Amino acid sequence: MVTPEARSTTAAGGLELGGCEAGALVARYGTPLYVFDEGLIREKCRAYRAAFESRYPQVDVAYAGKAFLCLAMARLVAEEGLHLDVASAGELHTAVTAGVPPARLVMHGNNKSPVELAMALDSGVGRIVVDNLPELGLLGGLVARRPGRRPQEILIRVAPGVDPHTHRRIRTGQGDTKFGLSLAAGQAMEAVLQAVGTPHLLFTGLHAHVGSNLRDARAQVQALETILDFAVQVREETGLTLENLNLGGGLGIRYLPRDEIMPLEDFAEAITTALLEGLARRHLPLPRLMLEPGRAIVGEAGVTLYSVGTVKEVPIDEPPGTRLYAAIDGGMSDNPRPQLYDAAYTAFLANRLGEPADTEVRVAGKHCETDILIQSVALPRPRAGDILAVPSTGAYTYSMASNYNRFPRPAAVFVGNGQARLVVRRETLDDIIRQDVLAPAES
Ligand SMILES: Cc1ncc(COP(=O)(O)O)c(C=O)c1O
Structure with missing residues (x-):
């Protein structure tokens, strides 16, 4: 250790x-040699699940494969009962080959190709996180061309306009970003309305990932408030309430002795408290809380x-x-x-x-x-x-x-x-x- x-x-x-x-x-x-303490990875998977599952009734923790993925890692996270976030054809192929149940896969990407989307559909990926309006149209068309297929469950990725105060190259939740659909500019609502009107797509919720290597939960909590306000608007416009709320990854790790990172238990407490209170204040029912830690599972x-x-x-x-x-x-x-x-x-x-x-x-x-x-x-x-x-x-x-x-x-x-x-x-x-x-x- x-x-x-x-x-x-x-x-x-x-x-x-x-x-x-x-x-x-x-x-x-x-050498060089990457050495991973398998017991510690398993401990982190269990700790992450326990921290959130003990505080909130319905939780899916998906490991973000971009942090480190190979067949053995994909299999390990599946054994630990985690879901898996994949963001490319290569990550998807790795997950499927490792035997991860496809229903436990979440497909990401800001520029998914038609081939990647078709692959996701044909592999039976549980949820696709739609990043933009063209993707929505493309995906709807691809599902329609697969007669008899079940509607594809989707989440819509929103850019909540939050500055997470992390390195500029790993910020993703601010307004000026390549990821997701702007809440402030109305693009996210446009996507929700289009998704709800697409017969072969099943819109079940929202996704936001504000940034990586965060020292505390402030940015997520701030994003949460904005997203819950948006959830109220979605209810008003469509009558739908969120089944899923995916808050992405982001909790940092210690690289240097001086690094101070909020303990996982406090992080989970801050997020679940803000979520439960925010939902109650807006009279919204509890969605399934989804999380996508990468670095926090495998980094240390x-x-x-x-x-x-x-x-x-x-x-x-x-x-x-x-x-x-x-x-x-x-x-x-x-x-x-x-x-x-x-x-x-x-x-x-x-x-x-x-x-x-x-x-x-x-x-x-x-x-x-x-x-x-x-x-x-x-x-x-x-x-x-x-x-x-x-x-x-x-x-x-x-x-x-x-x-x-x-x-x-x-x-x-x-x-x-x-x-x-x-x-x-x-x-x-x-x-x-x-x-x-x-x-x-x-x-
Ligand atoms: C959509 C999404 N989810 C999860 C993660 C994982 O982030 P982290 O390794 O900081 O937990 C990332 C990282 O970029 C991401 O873009």
Whole structure:
């Protein structure tokens, strides 16, 4: 078990991850390596469900697959009784192949293609979250062309116009956004009326996701009020009350020792209290509450292990002196978050846990970019061959990985009870050229 400030050790003094020794995992699977504590993921799934189910009568928790998805992960969340949010043909294919019951799938996307929508219909996806008016027309037509098919249940994604005070690139609930339909400008009502008038679509509720890595429930509570006001208007215009209210994901995790995130129980309390009171005030019946946590389920359960390679002193002017750079055998291809969002991480040397962290180090990737993974971290003076462990790397790392510089993507393992199992194999150099074609031009 590893947190930004704590780590447990094996009897031999090595870093312990799910009862396995980090050095042994590295010897077996190589680096970079994504290591997931399976027990912790399961604990987070159960805690999320329990926090909301103990406070509100009807709750569906859907894991947001974009945070980290592979067959084993999809199966795990289904075993834990969660639903699964998929946002592309690839995520949908993964979920269906893993055997997740299609009725438990929620399909997202701001630009779903006709092929993706047809795939969702043919796979029997339980709910489709419609993002825009053209999609509504397209979907209605696709269902109509499947005679005898049951009407497709849909939710309408609204943009509640809320600023969640998180990094600008992970805000989604404000007015000026590519996601959803504006409440303020009347687009959301237009979509509801169109949906209600489409015979093959079953409009059952609303969806809003205000942003990611939120420290507290303020933005969701604010969005909730706006959405409930809208629910009153929907009742007035159509006579319908919401069966489902999906508040998306968003609860943050701790990346650094200084990070303060509202505890899950308080988060659930704030949201369910606001919801129950808001409904009562407006004389609305209780909808099913749907949630879509991604990062909060898998982020803290993941640790990435790298091998340290080049270590060098670089002269600098400000302040005058030198800076110690340690380069690892990965970087922005396995974790683009520092480049995308200025994401900050801490790290430690898994093979030298007992030694004082007395040296300030800048951790660099090995790509042809200035891909700094960590601007500054205190470590024992690193040497080539050391194992660098980076906690809280379970979410939006593997799922955002690329083959930049033709790097094979790393392996991922689940660990628990002293056992490790490979859930994503490491790509090989042959995988890198597998899709390349050397052929004469086709006429
Ligand atoms: C629609 C939707 N639901 C859920 C999530 C998951 O968010 P998080 O990982 O912050 O919980 C996202 C993230 O972007 C999202 O866009």
